[in-house]
Amino acid sequence: QVTLRESGPALVKPTQTLTLTCTFSGFSLSTSGMCVSWIRQPPGKALEWLARIEWDDDKYYSTSLKTRLTISKDTSKNQVVLTMTNMDPVDTATYYCARGLEGVGGWLDPWGQGTLVTVSS
Amino acid sequence: QSVLTQPPSASGTPGQRVTISCSGSSSNIGTNFLYWYQQLPGTAPKLLISRNNQRPSGVPDRFSGSKSGTSASLAISGLRSEDEADYYCAAWDDSLTGVVFGGGTKLTVL
Numbered sequence: 673q674v675t676l677r678e679s680g681p682a683l684v685k686p687t688q689t690l691t692l693t694c695t696f697s698g699f700s701l702s703t704s705g706m707c708v709s710w711i712r713q714p715p716g717k718a719l720e721w722l723a724r725i726e727w728d729d730d731k732y733y734s735t736s737l738k739t740r741l742t743i744s745k746d747t748s749k750n751q752v753v754l755t756m757t758n759m760d761p762v763d764t765a766t767y768y769c770a771r772g773l774e775g776v777g778g779w780l781d782p783w784g785q786g787t788l789v790t791v792s793s
Numbered sequence: 794q795s796v797l798t799q800p801p802s803a804s805g806t807p808g809q810r811v812t813i814s815c816s817g818s819s820s821n822i823g824t825n826f827l828y829w830y831q832q833l834p835g836t837a838p839k840l841l842i843s844r845n846n847q848r849p850s851g852v853p854d855r856f857s858g859s860k861s862g863t864s865a866s867l868a869i870s871g872l873r874s875e876d877e878a879d880y881y882c883a884a885w886d887d888s889l890t891g892v893v894f895g896g897g898t899k900l901t902v903l
Contacts, residue, residue: 709892718795719830719838719881721892732890768837777885778828778892781840781849 674698676708676769676784683790684759690789694752694769701727701747707772708752709780710743712765720765725752726774761791796821796893797882804901810870813898815882816863821893823863825885829856832879832897841880842867869900877902 680692692710699706710722723743724732733741742755752769766788770780798816805811815827829842840849842858845865855876857868869876882895 711892711894718897719883719894721883721894724892734891735889776826776844778826778883779840779843780828780830780838780883780892781843783837783839786837 674771674782676771676782678767678769678784678787680767680787680789682788683792685793686760686791688759690754690756690759690763692754692756692767692769692787692789694754694784696750696752696769696771696784699771700750701725701745701752703727705774707774708745709770709772710752710754711768711770711780711783712763713768713786714762714765717765722756722767723754724772730774759791763789764791765789795896796886796889797884797895799880799882799895799898801896802899802901804903805869805872806903807872807874809872810868811872811900812869813867813880813882813900815865815867815895817865817884817893818863820888821863821884821886822860822865824887827858827860827865828883829858829867830881830883832881834878838881872902874902876900 676696709724766786768786770783826844830838831841832838845860846858886893
């Protein structure tokens with residue numbers, strides 16, 4: 673059974689850097705073709721894809737956010753970490769991680785339960 | 794403004810058939826597979842339709858997907874109250890080198 677779980681601070685101040693961790697089980701990011709993506713959803717709004725890291729350490733970022741995002745993996749811990757710099761109240765959202773497959777870009781299954789991050793002073 | 798375009802809302806009565814459209818471009822839907830996600834209230838999205846028209850295990854056959862050119866649609870037949878949810882389409886975009894989502898369609902079962 674594949675599961676993912678997001679963790680990180682519930683509250684960050686404007687201008688701070690957010691660090692989120694996705695801890696997963698049931699698959700390995702050292703397996704050919706495996707990927708993990710981060711997606712966010714502001715309250716009452718649509719899903720927005722943020723970043724993806726692949727088994728071979730290839731990385732892809734949202735063009736609108738790429739200057740603020742860094743994605744990395746720790747294969748031994750089954751974890752993927754996303755950092756987002758210079759946080760702003762508009763970044764308030766539920767942040768999800770999801771398993772993906774290389775070469776099948778839109779396939780995201782399953783998703784973690786999400787973690788709500790509020791940006792406020 | 795989402796890259797993929799969906800109607801913001803749709804509705805139907807129990808037993809009816811409803812369709813939700815998703816429009817894109819040659820760099821996303823026109824070239825790559827289209828996926829549909831269902832987000833029930835207060836929960837994480839769930840993969841509903843894979844690779845344009847394939848149902849993952851456990852998804853009822855009341856749900857079906859199709860794609861033509863740069864557009865796609867999700868059809869739900871025999872509408873049930875538990876289908877009330879937000880539905881999102883998604884695809885890889887070759888120009889943006891990332892996943893793009895639609896703005897979501899809120900389905901109401903009247």
